[in-house]
Amino acid sequence: MDERKPAKIVLRELQDRIAQDAWDAKQRGEKVGWCASNFPQEITTAMGIPVVYPENMGAAVGAKGGGQRMCEYAEGMGYSNDLCSYSRINFAYTDLKRCEELEIPFPDFLLCCNNICNCMIKWYENLALELDVPLILIDIPHLDAMTCDADRVKYIRAQFDDCIAQLEEITGKKMDYDRLNEVMSISQRSSKAWLRAVGYMSAEPSPFSGFDIFNNMAVACVGRGTVEAADAFEQLADEYAALVKEGKSTFKGEEKYRILFEGIACWSNLRFTYKTLQSRGINLTASIYGPAFSFLYSNLDELMAAYSYVPNSNCFEKELQLRVDDALKNKVDGAVFHMNRSCKHWSGNLYEMERQFREKTGVPTIVFDGDQSDPRCFSEAQYETRVDALTEIMEQRKKEAAQ
């Protein structure tokens, strides 16, 4: 019998430990950074530089009920309510210097990478001015082709090398390239294990409730270069494999319908959005959001290319193909598209993404309004009505298919 703690507990504890490590480092007088979620973490992990993630803080504050208060505070500072709620929570925290839901140590430098969001450059530039700390940007050009070519790799690589030089100067720590190779190797273990874990969603029934991705992915973002994360993701994948073998699932109730959930979770309304689906026997079995925090490569040049394959950095055609492939592989009966008012990239092309996705997969879809961490954009009744109607359409289709 496996005496280990369940992987989800190991992951949660690891997430807490990584956060505490940053506080401890700050206490010791080490330089700590604020970092964008898809910044090449291999650099900071290999150099032993602690970083924390304002985006993760924004999600956590939203999930713990502080999103509206922090957003409203930022709006009182003069920021528009059209700005991303993660950024508004971060701006409010920067000014207040406290947040009852979650706090992160203040930064000595900023690491921005625009592969997840181009608007983020302005967010971080603003922080650099407000906090008077240096900003290092790795600019990943939007990929207007299906693959990343050599010129792009060269452009990203030059910035990668320059970032290391700047960090050496800021922190006084030197890059050890053997250690970098080791971290890259560990990151591959983590990424492959995380992809293997979420890949089990294609099983019928899926071995887990798809909303678990939103909890487990945090470590994929903040700690994938650590041995502990690689071990935990391998354990998670093994646990799912065992459940598949037994035909069991952590999803509560019968998995009557399988859906693709498009977009970032509504952290402030996570429980309601989940329960509304779960109570109708709907499990999330496809999402490109969670797997986005895995990067596959076998050398440094491939690492550069991998960081340009972040979904939000891809051309529409590639993004569409990712979703269609995911939906078909994981045999979804429908799709729920989150019109995330925070995210200009995601909401900007959502209607067209929904249309082409529906036409290519043939599954019914709904679009609902919401936000990643600002609950004012979400209506429970509007969401519930759409989910009910989607369920009725999926039920009817199953009946017709059975006849």
Place this chain on the structure above:
Amino acid sequence: MADIYTLGIDVGSTTSKCLILKNGTEIAASSLIPAGTGTSGPGRALAETLNDAGLKLEELAAVTATGYGRNTFEGADFVVSELSCHALGAAALMPGVRTVIDIGGQDAKVLRVSPAGRLERFLMNDKCAAGTGRFLEVMARVLETDVSQLAEMDEKAKGVVPISSTCTVFAESEVISQLAKNVDIRDLVAGIHASVAVRTAGLARRLGVTAPVGMTGGVARNAGVVRALEKELNAPIAVSPMAQLAGAYGAALYGFKKKEG
């Protein structure tokens, strides 16, 4: 064989609609109370319909609740979304209809209905509810008239004063500023209707319009909006005299089909 009576109740945001079907085809009774979920409306609509039909609750084969307040209505055998119910009801009231536009008190929907009357797909308004029944009520109040008078005023319009704002509050200001310019109020009503039509037609085009087109919901009673929508979509729109009861009709029909197996 004994007659089968099924009741559908559509608990909307502003009105409660109730209807009893006899054997899935004949309307035994119906009622419409201008008070929606969270008020006495649903209970009154239920009591009035039962009374008019001369039936008791226990004599009903099924009660199906739909609409915004469907989950809080007690005593339903079935709870079905208003989207499926409007599709079913519209297909029964307007046989052959393929596209249904439903504008209710606080949302607008466009439905694609299968030839068999099943909901195939739908779109609803996004986070802004401008262009719905509530929008017209607000505008009627500004114009010091009743929403039921808008269609007649529109019919007498000689022109259209454009209202460009999509936000209800901004549109209200725009209407007030037009009133201050002494424009013909009937032309202003035509402009209000045109703004609703443009917004709803955009939703319909996103879904794809397949003829024949029908309209349900309270706003379908406003011939001015229907005319403006026909012009915008360049297609005739069928409206049943029972348009506002289409959801309740569909709910009653759903119950009948369930009971019939």
